[in-house]
Amino acid sequence: MQPSSRHFKINAEAALREPNLQAALKQLETGFVAGRRRCYEALPEFEALRDKAKEILDHTLENLDSYLLEYEARVIEHGGQVHWAGNPDEAREIVLQICRDAEAKTVIRGKSMIGEEIGINDALEAGGFEVTESDLGEYILQLAKEGPSHIVAPAIHKTKDEISDLFFEHHRALGFDQRQTERSALVAEARQVLREKFLGADVGMTGANFLIAETGSNVIVTNEGNGDLSSTLPRVQIVTAAIDKVVPTLEDASLLLRLLGRSATGQEITAYTTFTSGPRREGDADGPEQYHVVIIDNHRSEMLGSELRPMLRCIRCGACMNHCPVYGRIGGHAYGWVYPGPMGSVLTPLMIGLDEAGHLPNACTLNGRCETVCPVKIPLPRLLRSLRSRQHLQRQNSAFARFALALWAWVALRPRLYQLLTRPTMSLLALLGARSGGFRRMPLASGWTRVRDLPAPQGSTFQALWRKRGGQ
Ligand code: SF4
Numbered sequence: 001m002q003p004s005s006r007h008f009k010i011n012a013e014a015a016l017r018e019p020n021l022q023a024a025l026k027q028l029e030t031g032f033v034a035g036r037r038r039c040y041e042a043l044p045e046f047e048a049l050r051d052k053a054k055e056i057l058d059h060t061l062e063n064l065d066s067y068l069l070e071y072e073a074r075v076i077e078h079g080g081q082v083h084w085a086g087n088p089d090e091a092r093e094i095v096l097q098i099c100r101d102a103e104a105k106t107v108i109r110g111k112s113m114i115g116e117e118i119g120i121n122d123a124l125e126a127g128g129f130e131v132t133e134s135d136l137g138e139y140i141l142q143l144a145k146e147g148p149s150h151i152v153a154p155a156i157h158k159t160k161d162e163i164s165d166l167f168f169e170h171h172r173a174l175g176f177d178q179r180q181t182e183r184s185a186l187v188a189e190a191r192q193v194l195r196e197k198f199l200g201a202d203v204g205m206t207g208a209n210f211l212i213a214e215t216g217s218n219v220i221v222t223n224e225g226n227g228d229l230s231s232t233l234p235r236v237q238i239v240t241a242a243i244d245k246v247v248p249t250l251e252d253a254s255l256l257l258r259l260l261g262r263s264a265t266g267q268e269i270t271a272y273t274t275f276t277s278g279p280r281r282e283g284d285a286d287g288p289e290q291y292h293v294v295i296i297d298n299h300r301s302e303m304l305g306s307e308l309r310p311m312l313r314c315i316r317c318g319a320c321m322n323h324c325p326v327y328g329r330i331g332g333h334a335y336g337w338v339y340p341g342p343m344g345s346v347l348t349p350l351m352i353g354l355d356e357a358g359h360l361p362n363a364c365t366l367n368g369r370c371e372t373v374c375p376v377k378i379p380l381p382r383l384l385r386s387l388r389s390r391q392h393l394q395r396q397n398s399a400f401a402r403f404a405l406a407l408w409a410w411v412a413l414r415p416r417l418y419q420l421l422t423r424p425t426m427s428l429l430a431l432l433g434a435r436s437g438g439f440r441r442m443p444l445a446s447g448w449t450r451v452r453d454l455p456a457p458q459g460s461t462f463q464a465l466w467r468k469r470g471g472q
Contacts (some may be wrong), residue, residue, distance in 0.1 A: 005336035005348055008359035015330040018346050021157050025328055028156075032322040035266015036122070049259055054377045056252045066455035067213040067246045068295065074216025078278025080291035091296045095120060095238055096127045098292050102236045104129060104202035108228040111218065112207020113151055113316060114296060116338040117181035117351070120205070134196040134226035136190055141289035143170045149332030151339065152264050152318040157331050160186070170364035189227065194226070204288065207263040208241035209315070210256060211293070216250045217277040218293065221260065222398055228274045237276070237288035243300050244312040252387040259375035259439060263317040298352050305385055311346050313376040320380060326363055335360060342370040342380045349387055358396055361387035419463055430457045 001012045001049060015021055040046050060067055072082040085091035085096075099107065107129050121142070133142040137155035141148060143166045148154030155163075160183060168179040174193060180186050206227050210219040216296045218239050220227040231237055247253050248417055263269040280287030317406055321327040321341025332340030337357065339347045345360040354361075361384045370380045391397050392405065411418050433439055433456020442454050460468070 003333045003336040005352065005357035005360060006335055008363060011334035011336055011341070012330045012363070017333045019273065020159050020162070021330075021331050022160065024157050024405065025331055026330055028322050032152075032264070032266060036263055036319060036322070037263035037266075039266050040266065043262065045258075046262070049255060050375055050377055053259055053315075053375060054258055054313065055065070056247065056255065057376055060247055060252075061244070061309060061312055063302065064243065064246070067248055067448060068243060070213040071211050071216055071246050071387045072295075073402075074213070075278060075291070075293055078216055078291070079281070080216075080278040080293060083292060085294055085298075087298055088296070089285045091118045091124040091240065091294055091298075092120060094294050095240070096123060098236065098238055098290075099127070099129055099203055101257060102202060102290065103235065105204060106130045106132070107155060107203045108132050108134050108197055108201035108230050108234060109210065110204070110222065110227040111138050111154065112240060113148075113338060114207050114242050115205065116148060116451070117298065118240065119298065120240070129203075132194070132201070133153075133197065134194055134224075134230055135222070136187065136226075140166060140196065141462060143167075147333070147338065149170070149340065150318060151341075151343075157333070164303045175284045179382070198229045198233050201230075201234040203233075203236045203238060204230035205238045206230050206239065207262065207357045208239055208245045208293075210253045211241055211246045211295075211326055212248075212250055212253050213246055213274075217250070217275045217276075219253055219257070219273065219275055221257070221273050223265070223267075223271040225272045227274055231274060231276050232288070235288055236290045237279070237292065239276075239291075239293045239352055240296065241293065242296050242298065244314075252284035256376075260315055260317055263373070263375040264317040303350060305391075308346065308350065308383055310378050311350075312345070313378055314343055314347075316343075317375055319373045319375065323369040324371045324374070325365065325367065335363075342384070343378075346380060346383045351390050354387065354391055354396055356392065358391055361385075376385070419461075422463075423461060427460055432456070 029204055043049075063143070075082050083094045085094055107124055109131060111119070113132070117449070121131050134137045135154070137153060138148065140155045140158055140163055144158070149255070160181070163186055164179060164181050167176070167186060171189060171193060176189055180189055188352035194208065206218070206220050208218045209221050212219065218241070220231075242457045247256065257273060263268045278292070279289055279291040300312060303309055320343050321332070324341050326343040335341070335344050335348065337344065337348045337352060342364065345363060348360055350356040364381070364384050365382070366381045368381050371378065374380065392402065395402065411421060435454075438455045440449060441455055442449050448454055
């Protein structure tokens with residue numbers, strides 16, 4: 001069965017039993033999490049930058065229409081073309097038409113999550129074009145016929161041996177008859193294969209980390225330089241970007257870039273930061289003959305007009321998933337769609353529907369780590385609670401859950417009754433569980449006790465503590 005958001009619980013259980021995945025996920029803590037912490041401690045103005053970034057993005061979202069039009073005007077001035085797509089179908093058709101008009105046969109892609117969101121690879125292949133992913137992680141996944149499991153490190157779940165097997169299987173036909181097992185040799189082999197693809201590509205496609213309204217530039221960051229090659233070598237360049245990628249000025253983009261690398265991979269700045277602003281001009285040494293930007297909405301306008309607007313501040317750094325205890329145990333594929341982790345649990349239901357992805361907003365302990373590390377201060381736990389509330393109001397949760405919540409709300413609104421019921425229950429549970437510290441079985445809590453003990457209550461109740469501290 002292909003992972004799907006609808007089957008989140010089944011996907012998650014399978015992921016927990018996958019030893020290679022569990023080993024790979026342990027690296028998050030020592031790699032990305034430790035790297036971000038080092039950067040945070042080394043930059044005294046980190047918190048001030050987060051505040052400023054939030055301010056810039058809130059201002060941009062407030063004036064999104066005018067900044068998008070300003071960006072479009074600049075691109076046209078530079079000789080490029082801007083296309084507007086309301087949904088993935090329109091975006092795919094625009095890209096396919098550009099490729100057909102250019103009489104292209106081959107397309108090279110730089111990594112972009114929006115490309116995954118609109119399913120561009122399948123559409124291009126169905127249209128008869130040969131597509132190659134140029135980001136090493138994405139290239140590995142293309143060979144494995146899998147989607148990314150992390151938005152920054154898409155193949156984080158793959159071991160070196162699995163990659164060695166994949167390369168041996170797919171590269172033999174290209175003349176590489178030695179199985180490589182060392183990291184550097186595998187990278188060198190991929191580089192040789194991809195270099196030919198870059199040189200032979202008719203169309204280069206990239207995403208955008210930011211679109212700058214002031215200059216009409218597209219900014220992409222990579223650690224491999226594949227974005228530069230995808231943008232400059234082919235004769236046609238296509239940028240696909242969502243409407244929330246626009247920022248007003250070059251200075252704003254620079255500030256966001258300072259946060260992006262540090263939050264994503266623990267780097268002060270990513271190895272390559274590339275600005276493109278149109279097709280090749282007279283006297284330019286390189287660059288494409290045609291420059292197209294496809295700007296995609298895909299439900300973002302609805303988010304803009306709702307309480308979920310802060311989600312549009314996301315700069316796709318991945319810090320929320322690196323610090324999420326749920327993502328850290330099950331990885332990205334269990335989420336069953338393009339965006340995993342806390343940001344995905346908000347975005348996916350909005351893009352494919354709460355009925356398809358209803359488990360995701362509930363796959364969260366609301367511990368708040370994601371909000372604490374998010375460089376643009378997105379209140380992810382609040383947004384997840386808001387989706388749970390939508391689910392409840394649209395009667396998409398179970399009848400039992402609705403009944404239990406209604407009963408709890410009724411009692412909670414009557415503090416004396418609440419106290420009368422909870423105090424003896426908690427005291428009894430504390431007494432029964434005192435010796436073992438927890439319960440192996442508990443009526444109505446089998447979802448929990450099936451895989452772990454339920455801890456016995458300890459200490460005072462919240463109400464008793466509240467009164468002790470002088471609360472009213
Ligand atoms: S929600 Fe915040 S932490 Fe998560 S990817 Fe987006 S910007 Fe990064």
